[in-house]
Amino acid sequence: EPEVTQTPSHQVTQMGQEVILRCVPISNHLYFYWYRQILGQKVEFLVSFYNNEISEKSEIFDDQFSVERPDGSNFTLKIRSTKLEDSAMYFCASSPYRGNGNTIYFGEGSWLTVV
């Protein structure tokens, strides 16, 4: 079964450092997402991406965050200057369709710890 893969599975970084989380969505999917889940809290939408541009973003997705699809296969989330409160599990997801939640596939997540 095709799957969304994410790397790294776990990263520890110092406050103020830049972090790039990588995702390889399912190959025929067109819509890409990042969600995050702070430990013990709800899964929160960060951003959606389609046709090489952001289609929607949440209030969490401020100027320190950016997304990119640099080479047609990877989908990356960059956090420019990490803060302690960025510590969370970050989930990448992809879907062949827009706004159809039953076709969204989540990756296994990248756990980011900011110290």
Place this chain on the structure above:
Amino acid sequence: QKEVEQNSGPLSVPEGAIASLNCTYSDRGSQSFFWYRQYSGKSPELIMFIYSNGDKEDGRFTAQLNKASQYVSLLIRDSQPSDSATYLCAVNDNTDKLIFGTGTRLQVFP
């Protein structure tokens, strides 16, 4: 602010019993409703979705939707210890995002 509310639990049920999980949502424009299972440290896994009022059954799982009351539920029949997990309710209004509740932790004891 669109909200999805769930009781955090834990909900403890004996093996073989029916587990009943509930969720309410604030946005009347919500059109699609989902139940995800999440094991600790893992990603959400879709187990049921429902779009129309009424019941939808899939194996041991039944999702129930009442749009007038803005209420979604999940019933798990013949609960097994392997069902022990956090169950996330999520809604979508056909925009790009899913809005999740905080989840209900289910414990099934032998």
